[in-house]
Amino acid sequence: MKPMKRLLIVILILLTGMIVYAQGRDMSFFIEDLRRPLATFHQNLETLEAVRDANLTEIGDFYHEALRYIITRLPNIRSIGDREDVEASLTIIANGLAAEEYTDAAAELWSIVQFADTVQPHNDGLLMQTALIALGQLGDLTYAPHIALRLDNFNTDVISDVETRRRVQRGVVGCVNALEALGSAVGYRPVFFASNGWYDVAIRTIARNALPNILDDPADIIIEIIRDPSIVPAIKYEAFRIMLASVAPDESKARVAATALNTGWIQLATDPNNQRIMREMRMVAIDTIRDMGAADDSIYVNLRRSYMNNYVSTAPDYDEIRRTISALGALASDEAVDMLLEFLGELNTRRRLGPWTTTRERQIFGWVLAAIGGTGTQSVPVRTLLTTISRSDEYTGVEQSWARDAMNRLGF
Secondary structure, three states: OOHHHHHHHHHHHHHHHHHOOOOOOOOHHHHHHHOOOOOOHHHHHHHHHHHHHOOOOOOHHHHHHHHHHHHHHHHHOOOHHHHHHHHHHHHHHHHHHHHHOOHHHHHHHHHHHHHOOOOOOOOOOHHHHHHHHHHHHHOOHHHHHHHHHHHHHHHHOOOOOHHHHHHHHHHHHHHHHHHHHHOOHHHHHHHHHHHOOOOOHHHHHHHHHHHHHHOOOOHHHHHHHHHOOOOOHHHHHHHHHHHHHOOOOHHHHHHHHHHHHHHHHHOOOOOHHHHHHHHHHHHHHHHHHHHHOOOOOHHHHHHHHHHHHHHOOOOOOHHHHHHHHHHHHHHOOHHHHHHHHHHHHHHHHHHHHOOOOOOOHHHHHHHHHHHHHOOOOOOHHHHHHHHHHHHOOOOOHHHHHHHHHHHHHHOO
């Protein structure tokens, strides 16, 4: 645009804004300028640049009308120069609509996302990203499922070519940003998988940081991910850790911990690395249950597994046994006390009949007594067994003192 013409347009914009402000700006002159029959794409861009540079507000209607007009002209693109001018125009419009939070333009903005989608190799992803970010700023949840689906497709389409990765990741950032701004639950799962996807570290970090802003309590979604047998252990474990780092209430974290513990036992892995991950997930789940309580009775079945499966193993994990016993002691429910009493009864039998070793039975015996002592139980069977142990010559003096300590703590 010639400097004199640009100046005249800016002056006219300012005068228009001064005359009609309270009722919204009269931008009809500029709409007519855009719609001139012989106007080129470049001339359209010059008009939009002049409006943008005037820093006007209250012109959402103008940008919306401009967007609808440019969309009608898309089939007329004939050259690379035309396309560059159109993309620059649409970028100005998208940013303007975002600044105005002009919700009525959501449908047309989604059309621009599709027009600029990186599925077409000639799209560099920049306009797609801008349009997606603007769509998020509008706050219209109508297109959240569409954006989530597009991000899902990005997540599953692993790309090795460097230039294609660069283009696609621009679209990914746009999807994540839009879903974060919209705060719709439908966006949580694809953004989670983006945070663990094939993207560059910077992109994964953007997705990870967006998660807390989408949902405060993603328990139901995390539970689905952990239960899904098609998802690898490392991703399940990561979902669990993200849940624990969230601001969700303890009750929700306890529910997810119950699922993580159950999955850690029913979806057994054959690969040594996956076995290690599932074990670590069980351990964290047990600690979470200890600290946050039992979400439901299913945890007792799985705590028993953590104890018994290790106890009978030729290579027991004593750390898991210890954590399980500690969790039962902290829960201190009737079910937990009954289970600890059962364990102690079995150990008492082994003390009399064998086998009894210092590395297994005696060590676990001490843990169980300490846990029982902290439950506050007034169970008669517990009192009877503790009294028997404290007086039995089959136990060493130290072992008897452990039983007496538990009795003293319980007030027996």
